[in-house]
Amino acid sequence: MTRIKNFSSFLLLAVMVAATATAYAAGNIKIAIDAEFGIPNSTSAQAVRNGAQVAANEINAAGGVLGRKLEIIERDNRAVPARSLNNLRELAADPDVVAVMCARYSPVVVELLPEIHRLKMLMLDPWAAADSIVDNAYSPNYVFRLSLRDSWALQVMMRHALKAGIRKVGILLPNTEWGRSSFKAAESMAAKETHQDIVASQWYNWGDPSMIERYQALRKAGAEAVLFIANDREATLLVKEMASLPKEQRLPLIAHWGLTGGQFFEQSGAALKAVDLSVVQTYSFINKTDPIAQRVLAGLKSVTGNDDPRKVVSPVGVAHAYDLVHLLAKAIKQAKSTDRQAVRNALENLGAHQGLVRQFDKPFTAKRHEALTINEVFMAKYADDGAIEPISQIRH
DSSP states (O other), X not given: OHHHHHHHHHHHHHHHHHHHXXXXXXXXXXXXXXXXXXXXXXXXXXXXXXXXXXXXXXXXXXXOBTTBOEEEEEEEOTTOHHHHHHHHHHHHTOTTEEEEEOOSOHXXXXXXHHHHHHHTOOEEESSOOOHHHHOOOOSSOOEEEOSOOHHHHHHHHHHHHHHTTOOEEEEEEESSHHHHHHHHHHHHHIIIIIOOEXXXXXXXXXXXXXXXXXXXXXXXXXXXXXXXXXXHHHHHHHHHHHHTSOGGGOOOEEEOGGGGGBTHHHHHGGGGGGSOEEEEESOOOTTOOSHHHHHHHHHHHHHHSOOOGGGOXXXXXXXXXXXXXXXXXXXHHHHTSOOHHHHHHHHTTOOOEXXXXXXXXXXXXXXXXXXXXXXXXXXXXXXXXXXXXXXEOOOO
């Protein structure tokens, strides 16, 4: 009798272990977003999350991936590399996390590169634009980007200036990897293609209380326009300071897209109307009538309560994250596994995919971890209602 009881207990235990293992195996596949959620007035991380969630909802409604649901989880790094490093290590220890997505801040991602590759953790980049994030010399490379590159941004920005007859430009940049990457791109573009003069450069630090002295130094050096590399805080500061200047001292600002990752329009207020500001973008929901755009807008309605294309906040983050999640899901299916190395290899060998931003004939290859091209890059302006409207299609 004792033996029977013992056998029954053993059998019950075995069933419980098997059930637990089955439940574990059938757990959600997690995609983490490690980004600047806690920065006041920032909207970039939230935009990435919204785009990723819309894609995950679509995939889950169609049965998930390998019989499992996708789950979007988030970690707040507040744009602090040390916090992001801790988050990355924690996420890498969870076998259900197949990849981590970053957001706006290039300097954070650049600092993570050694640990990303030591941990062999997939990093998907839907926003951060520093060239060195992908051009990182690691082999195999675990970073895949569906976003802008600084070199593309500066090419389009400088061509935009040239089209307006501007041959002398100043450049105002942050003293970060993003600024250095952008400056290198501007110098290369001026020397090799546009033959414009970069009459002066001015560097600022995050948190500086004023931008106007640096701006005025560029103007006095003979700049006819300013190439402006900034996030929303510094952009708001400069626009308000410029609005108080005499009209003849307000040069055109040709901006990188960091300022669109926060409440720049709301914070700038009426001052923005006094300044000629244009900004780089890669996607707009405005006037899009294709079925995928309409589907994503409907998905955003369920996630954010809004389906108005003019009110999509930080649209590039939404669009890029949406496409990246779909490409990741395809790679998991192709690999028939959530093993990060197997998924990494599959990402390099995906077939054609009709995305939101573009038709991808071969999204990535072993030698190219950039899903977009300069052909997707255009200049835009803020409309009176805060919508970011395309103003030109400056093509390579």
